[in-house]
Amino acid sequence: VTLPDSRRPRAPTILDVAAHARVSKSTVSNVVRGSDGVAEETRRRVQEAIATLGYRPNALARQFVRQRTTILGVLVGDLENPFYAEMAKGVERYAFERGYTAMLCNIEGSPDFAVSRVEALVEQHVAGLVFLALFGGVDRIRAALDPATPAVFAGLREDWADSVSVSDRAGAKLAMQHLVDLGHERIAYLTSSHVEERASRGRHAGAQSVLRAAGLSGGPAVYWDGEGEVARVGGRPVTLLSLFKGRERHTAVLCSNDLQAIALLEFADRQSLRVPEDLAVVGFDDIHLAGLARISLSTVRQPIDALAAAAVDTVVGRLEGRTTGPATHRSLEPSLVVRGSTVARAA
Amino acid sequence: VTLPDSRRPRAPTILDVAAHARVSKSTVSNVVRGSDGVAEETRRRVQEAIATLGYRPNALARQFVRQRTTILGVLVGDLENPFYAEMAKGVERYAFERGYTAMLCNIEGSPDFAVSRVEALVEQHVAGLVFLALFGGVDRIRAALDPATPAVFAGLREDWADSVSVSDRAGAKLAMQHLVDLGHERIAYLTSSHVEERASRGRHAGAQSVLRAAGLSGGPAVYWDGEGEVARVGGRPVTLLSLFKGRERHTAVLCSNDLQAIALLEFADRQSLRVPEDLAVVGFDDIHLAGLARISLSTVRQPIDALAAAAVDTVVGRLEGRTTGPATHRSLEPSLVVRGSTVARAA
DNA sequence: ATGAAAGCGCTAACAG
DNA sequence: CTGTTAGCGCTTTCAT
Secondary structure, three states: OOOOOOOOOOOOOHHHHHHHHOOOHHHHHHHHOOOOOOOHHHHHHHHHHHHHHOOOOOHHHHHHHHOOOOEEEEEEOOOOOHHHHHHHHHHHHHHHHOOOEEEEEEOOOOHHHHHHHHHHHHHOOOOEEEEOOOOOOHHHHHHHOOOOOOEEEEOOOOOOOEEEEEOHHHHHHHHHHHHHHOOOOOEEEEEOOOOOHHHHHHHHHHHHHHHHHOOOOOOOOEEOOOOOOEEEEOOEEEEHHHHHOOOOOOOEEEEOOHHHHHHHHHHHHHOOOOOOOOOEEEEEEOOHHHHOOOOOOEEEEOOHHHHHHHHHHHHHHHHOOOOOOOOOEEEEOOEEEOOOOOOOOOO | OOOOOOOOOOOOOHHHHHHHHOOOHHHHHHHHOOOOOOOHHHHHHHHHHHHHHOOOOOHHHHHHHHOOOOEEEEEEOOOOOHHHHHHHHHHHHHHHHOOOEEEEEEOOOOHHHHHHHHHHHHHOOOOEEEEOOOOOOHHHHHHHOOOOOOEEEEOOOOOOOEEEEEOHHHHHHHHHHHHHHOOOOOEEEEEOOOOOHHHHHHHHHHHHHHHHHOOOOOOOOEEOOOOOOEEEEOOEEEEHHHHHOOOOOOOEEEEOOHHHHHHHHHHHHHOOOOOOOOOEEEEEEOOHHHHOOOOOOEEEEOOHHHHHHHHHHHHHHHHOOOOOOOOOEEEEOOEEEOOOOOOOOOO
16 A cells, blocks of 8 residues: 655655745745735745645644644543434534544443543543543543643533533423323332433432422332343342332333433333333433334433534633633533323324 | 643653663663563663653654554444444444544535545544445545555445445345245335445345346335435435335335334334335344334344454554555355344234 | 744664 | 664744
């Protein structure tokens, strides 16, 4: 693939352009960077030289001398989760529009992956970081971070850095109130290790508060990873099915994300539990999938595109000096999308 | 966020380490790069200095002097399509395992996006490129490419560069033979602009050959973008429904990818066409989604993880000089996954 | 408005 | 085995 060195003509440098245009390399640099204070006539000559030589600035050299890239590092929870995929897509697009290239790293829910990816990104001197997720070992992550590199959390919140997210409490409340309004009295909150701790706690708290206000009793969070028949309540294993059988059965569930809710629908189908008659299910995120007729999952919608846009805005604001000072926290509004998993469709 | 320059201590450089260890910077460089020919004792001293100073090699400087990065550029068709998301995930992981960082760019099915992303990647001097998709304007893409940067196509084939893919013909044949075996006599081939031309043609050809061999008549490819009621056959609009109604109705469809097949299931549901009784549907890719009980889509499975692994292997092979010479083309085997969209489940 | 010059931190010959 | 040296291509003062 590579030609022998002697035969491959070196790409033209700023020096070649300078010679061709009979100016100094500083002037060429000024023209290339669009700095003002270059005579119109000179600028023209330089641009002509650039064109005829086919000069392309060497990004590596620029990055080196400035000790800064125009790369935005993006930490993705798991690309297989459409929520992250959609967020990642949005972030990539907005970043590109603003002149940054996105470097997506998939941390697959693993703290070790997260740390190694952050280290790689920092080593690359990325201009900024966008976290779409964070699992475990916050200390190790923070240690790997360069304090001069702005970071923003999108779709989740950490106090020590900028963030853009929806209120987990508010979202969970919307969902819970909907279930309570439908007459459900025993409603479980299902979460999993794939959902960030803090987000999950917020959602649980929101759920509890609605239940209390309605005079109903809330239970502890139930952990279920979306496969197998066994869940955990307060660290003790219980069969998932036991939650939905017997006198004390739950008739509705709020899931901590759509993927889990869909897995629960699967489970219900296998167990011949009718949804929504025997079991109402609400998810969280509103991934596209949730809207398919065959899934038809009621869920709490996160404004994914707006989150992505705001997150990019936030880091870029720091990078361009428009924002300084302590961490900012923007909160966007969740909304409820009612579908067939809670309300039987009119036939 | 940034401390005043005077107060932020410059990160230690190779020179500081050299001074501290009382050796020359070349020796430090040799130790850092793991080059042999360094006395054990010296190596120890240097490593100690590195540790006490907390020295971290400056990747930007290295990249600059070598005029090469360890970044792999990855062109993704559309992250919202789980097929690409799963591929991207695999590529990122395998690349990282081999010491490369992946830079994912989403081209969203647009030629302009593709060109601009490739330009950005080339400007960054990525070590290699992995194309998971390619839409239109191949010439513009090739023009933007640096001939010294190896590129590989994963999941699709282009003759002018390395590729790893499954045979579209073989895959389509598996699917078609399945439908023919089930007794279907009028089977449509549905494709869309989101599927690469070449792949789509291969799948259509495979489908046709099975139909001919069975003495059945194949038709032209039907274009449908997954939404709306209107499709196009040979450039002329027809209502999608007309394909499935009347005496000449098709009783089965082979779709060019799973996402389209799922959209077709939606359509069928809306039109009260029963699947598989009135209409059998086969997809292509076998994204996870296809296996959900509520979707249960029969499909042609592409070995996504193997494709990703092989693709990374291929570029890395070029980069490390293990492969030279003309473009290589690896072909992996597709397989058929039969589910409820073609065969009614036993009750 | 333009030019001269000093690096940025590292690699890679080449000498010793 | 270790040190010396010459850049890589660009940005950025600082003179002119």
